[in-house]
Every structure is written in C-alpha cells, then in structure tokens.
Amino acid sequence: MHRTLPIAKAPDHVAAAAARDANIAALMHRLTLHLHGTVRVTLADGRETVLERRAAALAALAALEPGIARERAAAWLWPDSADPRRNLRQQLLRFRHQFGQALVDGEARLALAPGVALAEGDGELLAGHAEHEDEFGTWLAARRHALAAARRGALQRELAAAEAGGDLDAMLALAQRAVSADAGSEDAWHALMRVHYLRGESAPGLAAHDQALRLLAERHGRAPSAATTALAQALRDAQAPLPAGPVASVV
DSSP: OOOOOOOOOOOHHHHHHHHHHHHHHHHTTSEEEEOBSSOEEEETTSOEEEOOHHHHHHHHHHHHSTTEEHHHHHHHHOTTOSOHHHHHHHHHHHHHHHHSSOSEEOSSEEEEOTTEEEOOOOSOBTTTOOOOSSHHHHHHHHHHHHHHHHHHHHHHHHHHHHHHTTOHHHHHHHHHHHHHHOTTOHHHHHHHHHHHHHTTOHHHHHHHHHHHHHHHHHHHSOOOOHHHHHHHHHHHSTTSOOOSOTTOOOO
C-alpha cells in the first residue's frame, strides 16, 4: 500500500521573495524612458507621455547618475525652493499617478525603478534644456560634451573604415545619419561635405555647408571652423586639393 507524502510548504520568506521577483518580472520593460530629443516615456501599449522640464531632468539624473543622493537631486532641481525635498517627493508621486508605477525610485539614493528601460538615442541629450550656470546646468553641459566626444570618435572610426574599403556609399550613409542625429554638430556637417567632395558632388556639398552655416549660428552663435570653410572653398573649385586629412575632427 502506497502512502501519499505531504507536500512541504515553502517558508513564508521564500514565498514572499518569489512573489516579489514575479512582480518585478511582470513589470520588466513596462516603461521606456527616452532622454535624447524630446524627453518622453513610452508605455507597453505604445502610448507616449512627454515629460515637462523638471520631471525630465529628474529622470535623467536617476538614469545617468544612478545612486545620486535625494538631497543633491532636490537641491539641483529646486534651488530656489524653501523645501526642495518636498518638491522631489511630489514629483515622484506624480510619476506614480501618471504611469501607474514608479519611474524613479529609492529612499536615500535615486535610480530608475524596476520595470523602466532606458532607450538608446542619437539626438541631443535633454533637447531644449538650457545649460544654465547652476549645478544641474554644469552637469548637463559635461554630459553633453562627453556624449559628443564619444560620437565624434565613433563617427571618425566608421568613416575611416569605410574610406579604407573604398565604400563611398557607406560613408555617405554614415554622414547623413550623423547629421540627422545631431544637426548642430559641425563634425557631422564637415563629414557630409567631405563625402560629397570625394564623390565629386559639389552642389550637395555646398548645400550642406549652407545648412551648417545657418544651424551653427542659430544653435551655437558661431561660424564654422577654418577647416570647414576651406572644405567649402574646395567644393567651389573642383580642382582644389582636399584641405583636411581623412576624417579629422574639426572641433
């Protein structure tokens, strides 16, 4: 005669941990945060919510400086408030009301909440946010500078590889992608102009130079570098020697 053995019950703390892990797994990638271009959050069903300026700044700090102290984040984002920590708590609650879960979480230190994925992007970090002369503005300027340097390096390596292989079509696609990602980057416009020069396409190369002139003036209040100006002259004179070395940065 066979006797049925009782099934052992998992200890309460094991069951609680399993339930917590299951809840976290259910939330995984429920929200996606986009920090490049217009700062927004995409829900699992595809709906998007654009974050206002201070909410976007808080999300950026949590995503790019995980572990930042609550006190520091509050002081950076509400420098003129009598109670910046209260402002921070209210914003965290607004996130929960907006999305049905936390976007930013943490007691003493902040980070993105479980279930929030950070999207990759090619546009400007926190587009539309000015680099004011305060602590957050200084942080943002440093982040943008580091990101721009990394992108320049990647673009130069990819262009050099394509040029070494004699693939002008790939060079053109890379330069066009760089301009589309960051229309305020002189490096991107210089690369596009140079590819058109190599392809013998003066008209589109000079059109790119005209766009660079306008956008650099609008966004940075300056004219193109001497290298870009010399390249424009070379495009005007098809017989002129190429003035810059291969894929050299102009910044």
